[in-house]
Structure formats: C-alpha cells, structure tokens
Amino acid sequence: MIAFQDLEVRYGDVVALKNLSLDLEDGIIGLLGPNGSGKSTLLKTLLGLLTPAKGVGQVLGVGLGSPDAARLRARIGYMPEYDALIEDVSAFEQVAFWGELSGLPADAARDRAHEVLYFVGLDESRYRHVSGYSTGMRQRVKLAQALVHSPELVFMDEPTNGLDPEGRKRMLDLVLKVRAELGTGVILASHLLEDVERCADQLVILDKGELKAAGSMAGLRKLLAKRFELRFLDLLSLEQEARLPELGRVLDNRHGLYDLELHHPDPVEPFRWAQKIGAVLVQLTPRHDRLDEVLIRALHGDIATTKGGN
Amino acid sequence: MPIYAPSLPPRPVLDQGLPPALVIARFDIRRVLSQRMGRFFGFMFVVSLLIQLTMLYVKYLLNTNAALSGIKDFANQVLTQGPEFHASILTMSGWLTSLLWFQVALVGGGLVARDSLYRIRPLMYAHPVRPIDYLAAKGLFAAGLPFVILLPFVFLPWGISLLIAGLSGPVSLWAPLYLLPAALIIALIMGAVTLGASSLAASPRAGFGWVLGISLGSSAIGGLLSGLLHQPIWMAISPQALVGAWPDLLCRVADPKLNWLPTVIGTFAHLVLWTFVAARRTRPSEAVL
Numbered sequence: 001m002i003a004f005q006d007l008e009v010r011y012g013d014v015v016a017l018k019n020l021s022l023d024l025e026d027g028i029i030g031l032l033g034p035n036g037s038g039k040s041t042l043l044k045t046l047l048g049l050l051t052p053a054k055g056v057g058q059v060l061g062v063g064l065g066s067p068d069a070a071r072l073r074a075r076i077g078y079m080p081e082y083d084a085l086i087e088d089v090s091a092f093e094q095v096a097f098w099g100e101l102s103g104l105p106a107d108a109a110r111d112r113a114h115e116v117l118y119f120v121g122l123d124e125s126r127y128r129h130v131s132g133y134s135t136g137m138r139q140r141v142k143l144a145q146a147l148v149h150s151p152e153l154v155f156m157d158e159p160t161n162g163l164d165p166e167g168r169k170r171m172l173d174l175v176l177k178v179r180a181e182l183g184t185g186v187i188l189a190s191h192l193l194e195d196v197e198r199c200a201d202q203l204v205i206l207d208k209g210e211l212k213a214a215g216s217m218a219g220l221r222k223l224l225a226k227r228f229e230l231r232f233l234d235l236l237s238l239e240q241e242a243r244l245p246e247l248g249r250v251l252d253n254r255h256g257l258y259d260l261e262l263h264h265p266d267p268v269e270p271f272r273w274a275q276k277i278g279a280v281l282v283q284l285t286p287r288h289d290r291l292d293e294v295l296i297r298a299l300h301g302d303i304a305t306t307k308g309g310n
Numbered sequence: 311m312p313i314y315a316p317s318l319p320p321r322p323v324l325d326q327g328l329p330p331a332l333v334i335a336r337f338d339i340r341r342v343l344s345q346r347m348g349r350f351f352g353f354m355f356v357v358s359l360l361i362q363l364t365m366l367y368v369k370y371l372l373n374t375n376a377a378l379s380g381i382k383d384f385a386n387q388v389l390t391q392g393p394e395f396h397a398s399i400l401t402m403s404g405w406l407t408s409l410l411w412f413q414v415a416l417v418g419g420g421l422v423a424r425d426s427l428y429r430i431r432p433l434m435y436a437h438p439v440r441p442i443d444y445l446a447a448k449g450l451f452a453a454g455l456p457f458v459i460l461l462p463f464v465f466l467p468w469g470i471s472l473l474i475a476g477l478s479g480p481v482s483l484w485a486p487l488y489l490l491p492a493a494l495i496i497a498l499i500m501g502a503v504t505l506g507a508s509s510l511a512a513s514p515r516a517g518f519g520w521v522l523g524i525s526l527g528s529s530a531i532g533g534l535l536s537g538l539l540h541q542p543i544w545m546a547i548s549p550q551a552l553v554g555a556w557p558d559l560l561c562r563v564a565d566p567k568l569n570w571l572p573t574v575i576g577t578f579a580h581l582v583l584w585t586f587v588a589a590r591r592t593r594p595s596e597a598v599l
Contacts (some may be wrong), residue, residue, distance in 0.1 A: 044387075047435075050594075065396060070438045070440055071438060073436060074325070074437070076436075078433065080429070080432065080433055080435075082429050084432070086428065097333070098437065100333045101334070102324060102327075102438060103326065104327050105322075105437060106327065108322040117316055126340075149319060149324060150320070150321030150554055197382075250550070
C-alpha cells in the first residue's frame with residue numbers, strides 16, 4: 001500500500017524526515033510520535049503536497065513527487081486533526097462539496113453525501129448548520145468528508161480529539177467499521193496510545209523525523225515478549241550479579257527484583273543459568289508491555305526497527 | 311424519508327465532475343447568495359440602475375419634448391454630456407464604483423481569509439486541488455462578482471436607449487464596445503485587490519478592513535503625493551482612481567484625470583502585485599496540515 005526508501009524531506013535547511021524506509025501493508029496503521037516528530041510532514045509527503053529531497057517511494061502504486069499526485073489525492077481521504085469545517089453550511093452541503101472536489105459529478109456527490117452521513121450516524125441532523133454541532137458530530141462530519149468519494153486509503157489525524165469516552169468509543173468503532181465494511185486502508189495518527197492499540201494492526205513510531213520503530217503490532221509485542229521479572233531465593237552476590245548480562249540485558253533492579261530482556265525467549269534458560277551460578281530462581285514473570293511502554297522505549301532507542309515484519 | 315443501506319454502496323466513477331476551480335467558485339457564490347448581505351447589495355444595485363435609467367429617460371425627454379425646452383440648457387449644464395455621460399454610466403460620478411468597492415470588501419474580504427481562519431485550504435489541498443485551481447476559483451469569484459454586477463449597467467441603458475430613441479438616443483450604438491472592456495478591467499482591479507487583501511487577512515472582518523484600507527489608504531497617499539508634487543500621475547497608485555480612470559479613457563473623455571500611461575502601468579502593477587501576494591499566501595506550505 002505504502003512503501004518508501006531513504007526518504008528525506010526538508011524545509012529549507014531543516015531536515016523534517018531523515019532516511020525513512022518503510023513498507024506498509026494494507027490495514028490499519030497506527031502512526032505515533034510526539035509533537036514535531038514529523039507525522040504531519042509524512043502525511044503531507046504521502047498526499048503529494050511535499051516533494052522529497054531524497055529517496056523513492058510510492059503510495060497506492062503512484063510514485064512520490066510524481067505529476068500524478070493530484071490524481072492520487074482523489075484516491076485518498078483525509079480527516080484533519082483541526083476542525084476544518086465550514087460553519088455556515090449544513091453537513092450535507094459541505095460533504096457534497098468535498099465529494100465534488102474529489103471528482104464526483106454534482107448529483108452523484110449529493111447522493112453520496114446522504115449515504116456517507118448516514119454511514120457515520122448523522123441522520124436527520126445532516127441538514128443543520130455545522131456551527132450547532134457537538135464535538136462528536138463535528139468529528140463525524142470530518143470523517144464523512146474523508147469517505148465521501150470512497151477512497152482506497154484514509155488518513156485520520158487524531159480522530160478522537162476532544163471526545164468524551166462514549167464519543168471516543170463510537171469513533172473508534174467507526175474506524176474499525178471503515179476497515180471491516182469498506183475495506184479501506186487507514187493511517188491513524190494519534191497520541192492516544194490506547195486508540196492505536198485498539199484499532200491498529202501495524203505501528204509506526206516517529207521521533208524528530210526519524211523512524212524509531214515500525215512493524216506489526218503482533219511483531220512488536222513478540223519483540224517485547226523477551227522481557228521478564230526475576231527474583232531469587234537469596235539476594236545475589238556482587239559476583240553473581242555481575243554475571244547477569246550472560247542471561248540478558250538488565251533494565252532495572254528493584255531490591256532483588258530484576259527486570260531483564262533475555263537474550264533468548266526460552267523460559268527454561270534462566271533456571272539453567274541460576275543453577276550454574278548456584279542461585280535458586282523463585283519467580284519468573286513475563287512482562288506484558290503496554291503500548292505506552294513500547295512508545296517510551298522506542299523513543300529512547302530501546303527497540304530496533306522491524307521493517308514491516310513480524 | 312429515504313432509507314439507506316447500512317454500509318456504503320460501491321464507489322461512483324470519479325473524474326466526471328466539474329473542474330475544481332468551478333466547484334469552489336460555485337460553492338462560494340451559493341454561500342453569498344444565501345446571506346442577507348447579498349440581498350442588501352442586490353437592492354442597492356437595482357436602485358442605482360433605476361436611477362441610471364431615469365436619468366437616461368430624462369435626457370431623452372429633454373431632447374425630444376418641446377415643452378421642456380425651457381429647462382434644456384440648464385439641464386445640459388447639470389447632466390453630463392457626450393463621452394463624460396458614457397463614462398458615467400459605469401461610475402455614476404463615483405457612487406457606483408464606491409458601492410462596488412464596499413461590496414467587494416464586505417463579500418470578498420472573507421473570500422480567502424475565511425478559509426485561513428477555519429483552515430479549509432489545507433483540506434482542499436488534500437483533495438485533487440492544485441494551488442492554481444484554488445487561486446483561479448477565488449479570482450473568478452472576486453473579479454466575476456463586480457463584472458456581473460456591472461453588466462446590466464453596460465447593457466440596460468444602451469438597450470433602452472436604442473428601444474426608445476433608436477440610433478439617435480442618448481447612448482451611442484457603440485457604447486458597449488467601450489464600456490464592456492472598462493467593466494472588465496474594473497472587475498479585474500477590484501478582484502485582484504480583494505484577492506490579495508483577503509489572503510493577507512486572518513479573518514473575514516480583517517479582510518474587509520484590508521480591502522478598504524488598501525483602496526482608501528492608497529487613494530489618500532496618491533492624493534497627497536499628487537497634491538504636493540503637482541503631478542496627477544501619482545493618483546495611479548490608487549486602485550480607486552484607476553477604476554475611475556478606465557471608463558474615462560476608453561470613452562475618450564476630453565480631459566481625463568489620469569492619462570493612458572500611468573493608468574496602464576498602475577493597473578498592471580496592481581494586478582501583478584496582488585495576484586503575487588495571493589499566490590504566495592495560499593501555497594500548500596502555508597497551509598499547514
């Protein structure tokens with residue numbers, strides 16, 4: 001769906017994206033990263049609004065920076081983070097307008113606007129001016145405008161921004177519905193890790209324009225499955241402690257409770273090692289990292305890039 | 311109430327709609343027409359047109375009705391004659407162009423500024439819309455609106471003059487040949503200034519201020535410089551003066567306020583400057599996603 005190699009994007013002398021290489025398959029892709037990490041620049045580049053200074057790539061089979069970028073945008077939907085709504089116009093009129101801008105004839109755009117607003121759950125309220133809408137309704141209008149031309153790929157930038165828990169659940173259900181019912185590829189940029197965790201099946205983490213981690217969610221979790229907490233019957237001596245790196249990388253030591261990333265995921269190995277150094281292992285607990293820990297570790301460079309793989 | 315399927319039907323064929331520039335321009339026109347502002351200006355322009363036609367009929371009566379011969383000399387001194395009369399069809403001694411300036415400031419000031427305020431433009435660029443499409447759409451609206459308003463002023467007095475008095479009527483048979491290009495140039499100047507000013511503004515209200523500020527401010531500076539330096543060519547820096555100068559020049563008024571050279575240079579400079587400003591201010595890089 002999206003692939004690029006050694007992608008570099010500059011704003012004058014400032015390098016916004018550095019040597020990004022990715023191969024993303026069709027599905028829901030979570031795009032994570034703090035402010036200024038390059039998420040928006042990446043989206044702009046994928047939309048063909050920015051020309052890369054270096055590198056090659058393609059989106060839906062169209063080369064980045066090619067003259068066909070405008071036509072490519074007809075195959076992509078974009079739901080922005082900010083409001084971007086025309087306040088003095090009804091949801092129906094503006095969704096039909098965006099449909100026409102994507103290349104639909106006027107009549108087809110109006111029919112489609114009705115259908116897509118119904119799809120996102122804005123039934124009769126679609127005839128009201130957007131200025132009177134709640135935050136949840138506004139988010140759904142934005143999603144409707146991104147879907148009106150049935151794109152092959154949708155970029156959703158913080159779709160749950162400002163929503164209450166109920167509205168957030170409804171929006172995430174819609175994200176999953178878009179994928180399940182329409183088969184549309186989704187790039188979900190969010191800082192809410194739980195949202196990404198719930199929806200995404202692939203994850204890309206960016207920081208300061210660099211790729212920190214990428215791959216399938218299952219693959220990233222597998223990578224973290226080598227993390228265990230170990231406790232021994234007696235506190236380890238200094239000599240025994242010095243040999244811990246033979247077993248794995250020591251991430252933390254809290255009064256004899258060792259947080260280790262094992263060299264091998266085989267859980268028998270720590271028992272063998274303990275026997276070898278004359279210690280008794282009494283606790284071996286696998287650590288199921290949450291996604292926020294994945295993100296924090298990725299940003300600190302503790303996770304290697306797993307290009308598109310498992 | 312229509313009943314829709316729970317999911318979306320297959321996608322209709324794309325690439326069969328209107329060009330993006332026309333879609334955007336049409337959407338802007340619909341928005342203006344749905345506002346009360348449009349009705350107010352509509353009323354004002356209709357009244358102006360009726361005044362224009364009344365004056366035309368009075369002229370016709372003065373020339374044909376013997377009973378009015380007593381006041382003919384006085385009336386001819388008060389009412390403009392010949393080329394001045396033809397030029398005044400488009401300006402109404404400044405009333406019509408002032409009303410037009412006020413209208414383009416109020417309606418057109420928000421043309422680009424509203425998109426900046428609500429961040430509509432970046433979303434447009436995320437669709438198959440190029441910056442040139444956006445600029446063309448806004449330019450079409452900004453220049454098209456005054457041009458369409460001026461069209462009845464070009465053709466109605468001419469048509470009625472032909473209807474009531476034939477070739478000897480107060481309006482020359484060839485008047486549209488001069489008035490139509492003048493209306494087009496007036497519309498282009500107003501459109502360019504509106505477009506540039508609106509792109510500089512951060513809100514429609516600020517856009518209104520920018521358009522009026524540019525037209526009135528440059529007139530004040532031009533007036534000041536031409537007065538101080540005793541050279542009327544300085545008025546050419548004012549788009550308001552240029553708008554008034556073109557009907558005079560094209561209708562061959564004997565003693566125009568501005569001559570051809572400063573008018574052509576001033577017009578060209580304004581068109582290039584404001585289009586350049588608008589193009590710079592509406593680039594995708596200005597439209598942060």
